[in-house]
Amino acid sequence: MSVNGVIELNNVTVSFDQNTVLDSINFYLGTGEFCYVIGRTGAGKSSFLKLLYRDVTPDNGLVHVADFDVTRLPDKKIPYLRRRIGVVFQDFQLLPDRNVFDNVGFALRVTGHKKSFIKHRVLEVLGLVGLSHKRNAMPNDLSGGEKQRVVIARALANEPRLLLADEPTGNLDPEASSSIMELLRQINNRGMAVLMVTHDYDVIRKFPARTVQIENGELNDIKII
Numbered sequence: 001m002s003v004n005g006v007i008e009l010n011n012v013t014v015s016f017d018q019n020t021v022l023d024s025i026n027f028y029l030g031t032g033e034f035c036y037v038i039g040r041t042g043a044g045k046s047s048f049l050k051l052l053y054r055d056v057t058p059d060n061g062l063v064h065v066a067d068f069d070v071t072r073l074p075d076k077k078i079p080y081l082r083r084r085i086g087v088v089f090q091d092f093q094l095l096p097d098r099n100v101f102d103n104v105g106f107a108l109r110v111t112g113h114k115k116s117f118i119k120h121r122v123l124e125v126l127g128l129v130g131l132s133h134k135r136n137a138m139p140n141d142l143s144g145g146e147k148q149r150v151v152i153a154r155a156l157a158n159e160p161r162l163l164l165a166d167e168p169t170g171n172l173d174p175e176a177s178s179s180i181m182e183l184l185r186q187i188n189n190r191g192m193a194v195l196m197v198t199h200d201y202d203v204i205r206k207f208p209a210r211t212v213q214i215e216n217g218e219l220n221d222i223k224i225i
Contacts, residue, residue, distance in 0.1 A: 005064070006031050006162050006193040007052060012061030014047050021047045023217030024061070029195060031161070034188045036204055037197045038222075039214035045197050048214060049164055052195075053085050054078050066161045083111065086155030090167035092147045094139040100126070101135040104154045111158065125153040129183060145176030152183060163187065165196040169203055181207045 007029035014022040021044040029035055039045050050056035052065050054073055063070040066084035073081060094103050105122045113121075126132045129149040139147060148168055155163060165184060169177035181203055188194045198204065204211060204224045213222045 005029065006033075006066055007195070008062075008064040009051070010062045012051065012058045012063060014044070014051065014056060014058050016047075020217050022051075022058075022214070022219070025214075025217075025219040027212065027219055029162075029193055031193055032188070032191045034185070034194045034209040035196070036209060036211040037195065037214065038199065038201075038204075038211060043214045044217065045214055046166075048219070049166060049195075049197065052162075052164060053082050053087065083158045084161045086152075086158070086160040086163045088148070088151050088155050088163065088165040088168045090170040092139075092151050092171075094147060094150060096139050098138075099135070100131060100137050100139075100142070100150050103139070103150055104157055107154060107157050121157055122153075125156045128156065128187075129153045143176065144172050145179055148172065148176070148180050149183065152180075152187070156187070161193065163192055163194045165194060167197055167199065169198065169200055177203060178206070 005028055007027060009025060009027040011024045011026060012022060013020065013024055037045055037048065047056055051058060051063055054070050058071065065081065068081045070081065095106065098106070101122055104125060105118045108118045108121060123132065126135055129152050131146065131149050131153065134142065134146060142150065168184070169180055172180060184194055184196065185207060201224055211222055211224055212219055
């Protein structure tokens with residue numbers, strides 16, 4: 001893979017029960033690039049994302065992500081790949097019985113970091129997403145936009161090279177949606193690659209960036225007008 005690339009897919013095919021979802025697709029994402037992924041429900045967007053963090057393996061082709069040859073990656077090394085990828089989910093997936101600080105610090109504890117580092121890093125990423133004042137709040141006390149900011153902070157905790165955002169504005173009102181998009185662009189401007197799945201064409205028009213579409217098993221760059 002190119003030294004400046006964070007994702008590279010070469011002739012990748014994925015099928016389930018003899019149904020081809022992705023058909024010999026090629027894709028490249030450079031370090032620091034922002035890219036939207038669009039497509040109808042069932043087009044293969046989820047399979048595309050799962051390829052990147054090795055939840056799905058291709059029938060054919062090569063997948064490289066963050067300097068890992070994902071196609072040939074032994075199962076025991078999958079956790080190391082995933083530490084280089086931050087994932088932001090539409091439905092938040094926060095731990096309801098833990099406060100904001102502990103939700104963000106959870107991944108760091110799992111990977112064996114010391115308490116002093118965890119405290120420093122959690123406060124750092126909460127400051128980045130504008131939620132330092134909410135560190136002791138419980139998830140149920142947060143707005144949808146605030147919950148998504150916690151999810152983004154959690155995704156950034158391990159200092160990944162790539163941020164995958166799966167419909168991050170799907171459950172938010174327009175104001176909160178714009179706020180989250182501004183945050184994602186700020187993160188991208190700091191040098192992190194961002195790959196975002198979305199159905200919201202208004203978001204793409206308001207925050208334009210490279211856009212690829214998955215349709216009939218093919219992946220192609222398109223322009224949104």
